[in-house]
Amino acid sequence: MNTNQILADLDKHAFEFNFPVLNNAYVEFGAARLTAFRKAQDWLICFEILGFSTREIAFVDDLYAYGSCIEKGGYISESVPLTSTEERPLLDRETNECLADWSNWSINLYGERMRSRQPRMSTDRPGFP
Numbered sequence: 001m002n003t004n005q006i007l008a009d010l011d012k013h014a015f016e017f018n019f020p021v022l023n024n025a026y027v028e029f030g031a032a033r034l035t036a037f038r039k040a041q042d043w044l045i046c047f048e049i050l051g052f053s054t055r056e057i058a059f060v061d062d063l064y065a066y067g068s069c070i071e072k073g074g075y076i077s078e079s080v081p082l083t084s085t086e087e088r089p090l091l092d093r094e095t096n097e098c099l100a101d102w103s104n105w106s107i108n109l110y111g112e113r114m115r116s117r118q119p120r121m122s123t124d125r126p127g128f129p
Helices: 003-015
Strands: 027-038 043-053 058-067 075-077 082-084 102-111 112-117
Touching: 003 043, 003 058, 027 058
Parallel strands: none
Antiparallel strands: 027 043, 043 058, 058 075, 082 102, 102 112
């Protein structure tokens, strides 16, 4: 498969609206990752889009894949990897406003609790400018 054939295949999927959109009106963009592989005869391109869905009021992770080794290219799946923890909710239950304190947060990522606390800067430490 040559480059022009690959681009034509990607253009076909985009024309059919089966291609990732980074300016989606319903998903606040967070991050994206492109992964590509190519051998003499086979190729694969994967797009992963992470964002916050204003329709679902949840974080989403969309996966699109295209290639010679995929039966039907395009949208593959969506997962919702992030959820709030009870003691530190990300969103207000009534208004859906963001409550997150990004200097001290707690989330569930694929069922595993993760916490982060940003260290406080101290001026009483020796050598602090």
